[in-house]
Amino acid sequence: MTISTSDAPEDLIRAEALALGFDLCRFTDLDDAWPAAGRLETFVGEGRHGEMGWMAETLDRRRHPRAMWADARSAIVLGVNYGPDSDPMLALQDPTRAAISVYARGDDYHDLIKKRLKALARFLQARFGGELKVFVDTAPLLEKPLAERAGIGWQGRHTNLVSREFGSWLFLGSILTTLELEPDAAEPVHCGSCTACLQACPTDAFPAPFQLDARRCISYLTIELKGPIPREFRPALGNRIYGCDDCLAVCPWNKFAQAGREQKLAAREALRSPGLAELARLDDAAFRELFARGPVKRIGRDRFVRNVLYAIGNSGEPALAPEAVALLGDPSPLVRGAAVWALSRLLPDTAFAELRARTAGMEQDPEVLAEWAATGAPPTPARP
Structure with a gap:
């Protein structure tokens, strides 16, 4: 027309x-x-x-x-x-607090x-x-x-x-x-020789320039993947619990992104850099309330707490270990397995061995048992 x-x-x-x-x-x-x-x-x-x-x-x-x-x-x-309104890479500096992708903070x-x-x-x-x-x-x-x-x-x-x-x-x-409108000119690539985005990726998710392997991308791993995140990628997550902005944040063209600031989508203060301990304590109702209006709600509480526990394991902060211990009895096997991995990273070998001994006979889920097995001798499966 x-x-x-x-x-x-x-x-x-x-x-x-x-x-x-x-x-x-x-x-x-x-x-x-x-x-x-x-x-x-x-x-x-x-x-x-x-x-x-x-x-x-x-x-x-x-x-x-x-x-x-x-x-x-x-x-x-x-x-x-x-x-x-600030450099999102700054959120990575405090490992006891969570880094949520910029787009998901509002x-x-x-x-x-x-x-x-x-x-x-x-x-x-x-x-x-x-x-x-x-x-x-x-x-x-x-x-x-x-x-x-x-x-x-x-x-x-x-x-x-x-x-x-x-x-x-x-x-x-x-x-x-169906209207026939006058087309604008296409935009050519202006990247020049810059490869900052490729070098910034924590998991080497770009097999070649202009190509992505989503299976290695932290955004995919923390948002789309439903089961446990592969162990090889967990340390690289750092404190990124929902998405990853690294390849975006280092782009030199961002320095021109000042115009239109008044129309940016406002971040909620509670989601700028929340504490991992508080997030680990969220039950389903509290999770739904916190993320009621945002995109994070789509992954559900269990997958979200899984991500939080990986971040706790990466924090290097033993004071966060009690949060993971409390989740060893969580109804979700996904959460329990992530808690095992976090504790294997935070506790001294002796303390972790004692914890493993105390939990012997309490676990039936094969994936959680596999997490225990990957950290050493697994606990005996519970009798049905």
């Missing part, structure tokens, strides 16, 4: 988007082939998506925006700056951006007509390649989007529409 107006429709749409709180608004057509589809197929084919089975299940729909909606003719790509960005997208969609339909669909990170749409094509930014060596205006700190939202 071609639209006609005395003012350029793209200018009107962009002005409305900025008024609604978006920081960037660009346009692209959907006519060309989609090189990102091949990269995604390789990513899934090599198993680098790990337990994220939905990526394989929706692979065909992700090959091109029109594979998901054949009538789409243009995409409106929106960016929201969430740049932090309200869930999906809810906030979707409200803005729906408001912009109402404007579009009232002013120009046409059909449309809105997307925020949850549908099978490759938003980062779409944003690159629209000129929002480019995918850096860390595979995340980088903007000349906002560095590596952008949330994305998209609107596919």
